[in-house]
Amino acid sequence: MFKHLHIRKLTLQSRDFTILKNINLDLVPGKFTAIIGPNGAGKSSLLKTLSGEYKDYSGDIIWDDKSIKTRCDKELSTQRATLRQNFQMTFSFEVSEILEMGRYPHNKKCAENKAIIAEVISYLNLEKLLKKRYHTLSGGEQQRVQLARVLAQIWDAPQEAILLLDEPVSALDIRYQHQLLHLLQNLAKEKNWIILAVLHDLNQVMQYADQVLLLKKGEVLAFGDPIEVMTPENLMDSYHINASWIKHEEFELPTIKIQY
Amino acid sequence: MKFKVILLTCLLVLILILSSSLGVVGIEPMQVVAIILDFFKINIGISYTDVHEAVVMQIRLPRVFLAMLIGAVLSLCGLALQSVFRNPLADPNLIGIGSGASFAVVIFIVFGNLITPNLIKNLGPWSLSIAAFIGAFAAMVVVYKMGTRGNKTDIAVMLLAGIAINALGGALTGLVTLSANDDQLRSFTFWTLGSLAAANWTHVLTFLPIAFLTFFSVPRFARGLNALALGEADAQSMGFKTQGLKTRIMLISALGVGAAVSLSGIIGFVGLVVPHIFRLWQGPDNTKLMPLSILGGAFMLSAADLVSRTLAAPIELPVSVVTSILGAPFFMYLILKEKKKGNV
Numbered sequence: 001m002f003k004h005l006h007i008r009k010l011t012l013q014s015r016d017f018t019i020l021k022n023i024n025l026d027l028v029p030g031k032f033t034a035i036i037g038p039n040g041a042g043k044s045s046l047l048k049t050l051s052g053e054y055k056d057y058s059g060d061i062i063w064d065d066k067s068i069k070t071r072c073d074k075e076l077s078t079q080r081a082t083l084r085q086n087f088q089m090t091f092s093f094e095v096s097e098i099l100e101m102g103r104y105p106h107n108k109k110c111a112e113n114k115a116i117i118a119e120v121i122s123y124l125n126l127e128k129l130l131k132k133r134y135h136t137l138s139g140g141e142q143q144r145v146q147l148a149r150v151l152a153q154i155w156d157a158p159q160e161a162i163l164l165l166d167e168p169v170s171a172l173d174i175r176y177q178h179q180l181l182h183l184l185q186n187l188a189k190e191k192n193w194i195i196l197a198v199l200h201d202l203n204q205v206m207q208y209a210d211q212v213l214l215l216k217k218g219e220v221l222a223f224g225d226p227i228e229v230m231t232p233e234n235l236m237d238s239y240h241i242n243a244s245w246i247k248h249e250e251f252e253l254p255t256i257k258i259q260y
Numbered sequence: 261m262k263f264k265v266i267l268l269t270c271l272l273v274l275i276l277i278l279s280s281s282l283g284v285v286g287i288e289p290m291q292v293v294a295i296i297l298d299f300f301k302i303n304i305g306i307s308y309t310d311v312h313e314a315v316v317m318q319i320r321l322p323r324v325f326l327a328m329l330i331g332a333v334l335s336l337c338g339l340a341l342q343s344v345f346r347n348p349l350a351d352p353n354l355i356g357i358g359s360g361a362s363f364a365v366v367i368f369i370v371f372g373n374l375i376t377p378n379l380i381k382n383l384g385p386w387s388l389s390i391a392a393f394i395g396a397f398a399a400m401v402v403v404y405k406m407g408t409r410g411n412k413t414d415i416a417v418m419l420l421a422g423i424a425i426n427a428l429g430g431a432l433t434g435l436v437t438l439s440a441n442d443d444q445l446r447s448f449t450f451w452t453l454g455s456l457a458a459a460n461w462t463h464v465l466t467f468l469p470i471a472f473l474t475f476f477s478v479p480r481f482a483r484g485l486n487a488l489a490l491g492e493a494d495a496q497s498m499g500f501k502t503q504g505l506k507t508r509i510m511l512i513s514a515l516g517v518g519a520a521v522s523l524s525g526i527i528g529f530v531g532l533v534v535p536h537i538f539r540l541w542q543g544p545d546n547t548k549l550m551p552l553s554i555l556g557g558a559f560m561l562s563a564a565d566l567v568s569r570t571l572a573a574p575i576e577l578p579v580s581v582v583t584s585i586l587g588a589p590f591f592m593y594l595i596l597k598e599k600k601k602g603n604v
Contacts, residue, residue: 048493051493051497052496052497053493053496053497073496073497073499073501074499075499076499077497077498077499078499080497081497082493082494082497084491084493084494086491088491089489089490089491090343090346090347090348090489091343091348091489091539091544092543092544093486093489093543093544093545094543094545097486097543097544097545098490101483101486101487101490101498102498104483104486104487104498104499104500105498105499133543146490149490153498
């Protein structure tokens with residue numbers, strides 16, 4: 001039995017305006033979903049609501065046939081992990097210590113945790129960074145370390161897990177951006193996870209995402225296959241940009257060209 | 261890590277013997293060992309006089325023990341508060357705990373005596389600790405509430421609030437002092453400067469349970485405090501109840517630091533510098549840093565107290581002066597060293 005994630009009439013209010021408005025969404029495991037939309041569309045807020053940071057929402061989030069309101073954070077922490085946009089740390093921990101933190105939610109044997117951390121390290125090629133202090137790392141390295149911590153947190157989730165990523169490629173160079181997106185695409189399938197990531201580069205979304213959620217002013221403008229969602233019309237409607245598709249005979253998917 | 265713990269433990273034993281042997285009445289270190297062992301009914305055949313025994317057992321040992329316990333509590337609470345406030349500047353005194361505690365103690369002494377002349381004697385030494393705890397906790401809650409919006413703590417606002425509370429506490433304490441008599445005045449000076457001169461076994465036994473409460477409870481939150489360094493939202497998504505964690509650490513710290521202040525006055529620098537020194541030496545992982553901070557705090561304050569009473573004997577220097585003189589240059593050296601490595 002697959003664990004589906006259903007979002008029902010999700011509305012999030014701040015004091016004087018609506019951040020998210022009546023969002024309905026069904027997500028199946030094994031898919032990498034990109035969240036796109038202009039600044040202030042509610043991408044991060046949606047992620048924070050799903051991650052449990054914002055709790056004052058109306059509507060319901062149902063995972064595995066149970067409302068997540070009825071489940072405790074402790075239990076969810078072994079099956080749901082979040083990479084936030086801000087990855088500053090107060091103190092300069094060693095990278096290996098930060099990875100250990102990813103296993104804090106688990107009451108497993110030390111050796112078991114170490115084995116999982118070792119798997120994640122080799123998965124992300126972080127061997128060289130292990131003994132370094134966090135504040136000596138570059139922004140991109142820091143982001144990769146935090147991603148490793150988050151992956152370690154749910155690596156052995158008994159069934160499917162939810163992985164939420166807020167702009168996971170923002171500090172990475174172009175090579176690592178593609179490496180990471182490729183990896184997320186594979187992880188979703190291999191592990192049967194639900195992966196949701198806020199992304200900005202439309203062509204990367206086209207290339208790697210299994211499906212796309214396009215938000216506009218806190219509402220769902222379109223949801224589905226990248227090729228169906230990121231049409232010039234939808235992009236005009238949400239971002240107010242002139243986009244056109246360029247098809248190349250070598251590639252199956254079109255490139256999105258934006259004229260400003 | 262093991263090596264560091266053993267090294268610090270050896271240093272503590274060394275300080276214990278040195279502190280018991282040095283002073284106006286000179287006692288050989290071996291005599292000190294003999295006196296202590298004799299207490300446990302072990303005779304090693306070294307002779308000493310009754311005066312020696314009285315000096316060691318009644319004056320010097322309780323003082324060393326109190327210094328060690330208070331140093332350990334101040335540094336452990338300082339470390340925990342730095343993690344809770346996610347700021348390396350969150351010294352217990354900087355955020356108003358010390359002045360809150362001393363203000364409450366002063367109020368208690370002056371106005372308590374108005375109710376019955378021997379109020380404190382009748383209630384016992386515990387009453388001062390409780391007053392200090394209330395003052396410390398009240399100050400911390402005010403500082404924390406002022407610095408918090410929603411569930412985010414704004415460190416800059418919080419430190420400013422700490423400065424305000426310190427100023428207010430200091431001024432009010434000064435005001436109350438005006439209505440105090442000679443005896444009370446003397447004890448106020450003692451509180452504001454910080455001193456271990458009055459230490460006796462009753463003090464040690466009063467403080468012991470509080471000290472052990474902090475030693476055994478605070479390290480249980482080490483992992484939660486580590487996670488908090490990632491950010492509050494991250495700690496929450498890892499299943500830690502951050503609000504409960506913060507409240508508990510603040511309560512325990514108010515109790516520990518408050519009780520310390522009620523016995524020794526405000527001793528600066530230990531809570532700030534000792535955790536820093538060991539963080540630079542060991543790294544910020546609280547599971548390892550906490551045991552080291554306990555031992556290191558105990559060592560720093562007992563060593564400082566030894567220096568304060570022997571350097572210009574028979575005059576005693578305020579122990580805060582010594583902790584700062586000893587700690588500050590070492591701290592500066594470490595900062596410069598780490599700056600070169602790029603760790604700061």
